[in-house]
Amino acid sequence: MVIDSHQHFWIYDAERDAWINEQMTRIRQNFLPEDLQPVLAASGVDGCIAVQADQSEAETLFLLALAEKHSSFVKGVVGWVDLRADNLYDKLDYYSQYELLKGFRHVAQAEPDDFLARPEVIKGIRQLAAFDFSYDILIYPTQLKAAVQLVREAPDVSFVVDHLAKPYIKDQKINTWSNYMRELASHPHVSCKVSGMVTEADWKNWTKKDFYPYLDVVFEAFGVDRLLFGSDWPVCLVAAEYEQVIGLVRDYMAHVGFSSADQAKVLGENAVRFYRIENE
Numbered sequence: 495m496v497i498d499s500h501q502h503f504w505i506y507d508a509e510r511d512a513w514i515n516e517q518m519t520r521i522r523q524n525f526l527p528e529d530l531q532p533v534l535a536a537s538g539v540d541g542c543i544a545v546q547a548d549q550s551e552a553e554t555l556f557l558l559a560l561a562e563k564h565s566s567f568v569k570g571v572v573g574w575v576d577l578r579a580d581n582l583y584d585k586l587d588y589y590s591q592y593e594l595l596k597g598f599r600h601v602a603q604a605e606p607d608d609f610l611a612r613p614e615v616i617k618g619i620r621q622l623a624a625f626d627f628s629y630d631i632l633i634y635p636t637q638l639k640a641a642v643q644l645v646r647e648a649p650d651v652s653f654v655v656d657h658l659a660k661p662y663i664k665d666q667k668i669n670t671w672s673n674y675m676r677e678l679a680s681h682p683h684v685s686c687k688v689s690g691m692v693t694e695a696d697w698k699n700w701t702k703k704d705f706y707p708y709l710d711v712v713f714e715a716f717g718v719d720r721l722l723f724g725s726d727w728p729v730c731l732v733a734a735e736y737e738q739v740i741g742l743v744r745d746y747m748a749h750v751g752f753s754s755a756d757q758a759k760v761l762g763e764n765a766v767r768f769y770r771i772e773n774e
């Protein structure tokens with residue numbers, strides 16, 4: 495299967511979704527499974543993982559309801575829960591009844607740089623392992639140091655770094671980011687999503703070669719067994735169409751000369767394994 499490991503659904507709410515600014519008017523509207531399905535089909539994608547965009551348990555239940563209704567192609571959900579809650583274990587026990595709930599994410603990019611290294615956050619994330627839930631790491635490069643500490647102190651949790659940790663592609667900065675990414679990759683329980691790149695580049699003037707130095711780093715560091723293609727649809731639409739986003743990854747792998755078997759891992763097999771997707 496070809497799996498998009500990272501996309502979002504929402505019913506647009508101007509107050510809740512205030513992060514969608516004046517430069518992002520293209521996505522100031524509803525995006526639901528019926529909007530995505532023909533887009534996936536046109537690019538030869540069989541299924542997707544819906545990832546939280548709002549910090550609420552209502553968001554988790556909203557995504558789960560959509561996934562249940564559209565389970566033919568929405569293969570899993572990465573939800574949100576308060577990882578610092580005193581009753582976190584009970585909450586996780588409750589959520590374990592949902593087979594389509596695969597893991598959790600917090601919008602750590604909006605938090606202070608040391609957020610993921612804070613003891614109460616690490617304590618909460620470590621509890622995910624008891625229920626076989628994964629954790630998506632959403633950060634900026636300045637937060638990579640904290641992420642390294644987190645994965646070191648939570649060896650039993652399966653982690654995946656969203657959007658290559660948002661490197662400064664537009665400014666062509668790479669050295670500090672690449673060093674930390676290699677350090678993260680040295681931990682075998684950490685994977686990385688090849689996603690979210692176009693929105694870190696010059697939205698209107700990027701070329702596919704802008705991304706190659708960053709892709710070189712993650713392909714070398716994580717290898718083809720720990721990289722997952724993701725579109726970040728519909729956020730990607732501010733800078734590229736869906737077919738361009740998946741085309742970047744396909745073109746890069748063809749350019750470098752990866753075998754069809756290795757390409758299949760990145761484009762789906764790794765997501766099936768990481769998110770424990772049932773093959774039909």
